[in-house]
Amino acid sequence: MLLKNIIGAYLCKSSGCAALYYVAGLLFFNSFLCYILLMTYNLTKGSISKNIILFSLPFLLSYFLQTLYGLADLFIAGQYNGADVISAVAIGSQIMHMVTVIIVGLATGTTVMISRAVGAGESKKISRIIGCTVILFMCVALAATVILLLFSSVIVTLMSTPAESVEETKSYLRICFAGIPFIIAYNIISSIFRGMGDSKSPMFFIAIACVVNIVLDFVFMGMFKMGAAGAAYGTVLAQAFSVLCAFVAIKKFDMGIHLTKKDFSLCDGYFSQMLVIGLPIAVQDGFVQISFLIITVIANRRGVDVAAAVGIVEKIICFLFLVPSTMLSAVSSISAQNIGAGEFGRAKKTLVAGSVMAASIGGVFAIIFQFASRPVLSLFTDNKTVVELGTQYLKTYVFDCLAAGIHFPFSGFFSSFGFSMVSFVHNVCSIIAVRIPGAYLASLYFPKTLYAMGLAAPLGSLLSVFICIGVYVYMQRRGKFDRIA
Numbered sequence: 001m002l003l004k005n006i007i008g009a010y011l012c013k014s015s016g017c018a019a020l021y022y023v024a025g026l027l028f029f030n031s032f033l034c035y036i037l038l039m040t041y042n043l044t045k046g047s048i049s050k051n052i053i054l055f056s057l058p059f060l061l062s063y064f065l066q067t068l069y070g071l072a073d074l075f076i077a078g079q080y081n082g083a084d085v086i087s088a089v090a091i092g093s094q095i096m097h098m099v100t101v102i103i104v105g106l107a108t109g110t111t112v113m114i115s116r117a118v119g120a121g122e123s124k125k126i127s128r129i130i131g132c133t134v135i136l137f138m139c140v141a142l143a144a145t146v147i148l149l150l151f152s153s154v155i156v157t158l159m160s161t162p163a164e165s166v167e168e169t170k171s172y173l174r175i176c177f178a179g180i181p182f183i184i185a186y187n188i189i190s191s192i193f194r195g196m197g198d199s200k201s202p203m204f205f206i207a208i209a210c211v212v213n214i215v216l217d218f219v220f221m222g223m224f225k226m227g228a229a230g231a232a233y234g235t236v237l238a239q240a241f242s243v244l245c246a247f248v249a250i251k252k253f254d255m256g257i258h259l260t261k262k263d264f265s266l267c268d269g270y271f272s273q274m275l276v277i278g279l280p281i282a283v284q285d286g287f288v289q290i291s292f293l294i295i296t297v298i299a300n301r302r303g304v305d306v307a308a309a310v311g312i313v314e315k316i317i318c319f320l321f322l323v324p325s326t327m328l329s330a331v332s333s334i335s336a337q338n339i340g341a342g343e344f345g346r347a348k349k350t351l352v353a354g355s356v357m358a359a360s361i362g363g364v365f366a367i368i369f370q371f372a373s374r375p376v377l378s379l380f381t382d383n384k385t386v387v388e389l390g391t392q393y394l395k396t397y398v399f400d401c402l403a404a405g406i407h408f409p410f411s412g413f414f415s416s417f418g419f420s421m422v423s424f425v426h427n428v429c430s431i432i433a434v435r436i437p438g439a440y441l442a443s444l445y446f447p448k449t450l451y452a453m454g455l456a457a458p459l460g461s462l463l464s465v466f467i468c469i470g471v472y473v474y475m476q477r478r479g480k481f482d483r484i485a
Contacts (some may be wrong), residue, residue: 011439037088052327057195060326070215078302079222086311091156093301096176101285105282109274110195111331114129115416125200128263130259149177159297172229175236186239189250205242210240213238223356268435280424290431295308305386331413336416347481348481354412357405358409366402392449403461404461413472418484419480429467
């Protein structure tokens, strides 16, 4: 459906027609999923595979729509601008993606704790966890906004941004950094809903925001020729609108949770539990994104064409990684509910089912993009050099989807038991031992191609797979997965 919408927009060549095509496609897809996902399911009973699918589909669409933000920005920027703006949007949105995944990782503590409380039937505990979450992330939002705005120019310099793209990148980042409170608000609301077993509501909120973002992109970059700044304004305004919709929904529908002033505090040990679970995941995700940024820096130093090619491929990979990312969150939430209910065996079976599903789909992606890489890259730009370089990079990089389909669900499973540090360790090992040095050596010894550089990521993920399986076997023998940590 995404590919169909992009092709339709590409063929239309007019901002009005393209925007209408996007909106129609998204609304149809969203309406279809609403129709088949009307009920809320008890995640501690019934078929494990069915639970994963029913919980994952809205989750997948939410991630899909959130990723579409970056894809839409990049695609529309390519229709009205040159490589300088494309590179600026690619670099800027990659930094914003890093900020978002860190927030989502930190919020995992909230999701896991609420899921356990739901499984155990402790409604008062849910209220206290939500209140603690609100206080914690208000502080995070304030600190992140101030710090990132102050260091926006430094960040652009550290990224080795091509000279042609520096000013555009600065404009994009400053606008997006100012909108961080909205990004945090949306992701926290989503984490609470998902912890309670509702993965559908966040899907609705982001669907509305994505449609608004796409329309604003065409208005700001197409009609008003605002370049990268137009993409940033579209993103921030759309995210703010999604948060508004979420608050309206919370006020209108009774979730069965009643908050009091006493709930809004950092007490009862919930604050420390959130950090124990969420902080290692946030730091892990941060390191992973830093590794991507370092690889981007390596690419940026090879010129604007390579920078644009790598930037586009990173967006495509973000889209393909929706499956393992969704499975990580699904396995984490479903396993946590079963752990809260004392169903430890079902939690283990959830890991196995989730890994098989994600790895299988990742394998299909790896095969398809051996043939589809060039046509897909051509949708984003007419620059033949960028398309050729991007095709080389994507054909090898795409194998990361297969390996990630295994170690992502393991990370979710470890987190549901409170062993988030395992996920942190295997990702750091992957980054330090393989991803970064692999990308650097590939650029050094294979300067005329990006095939070798694309192998760094899947090889790093393969190391993570071995570590995850080894740790799982060790901890299983010690009975660590038969009780709550």
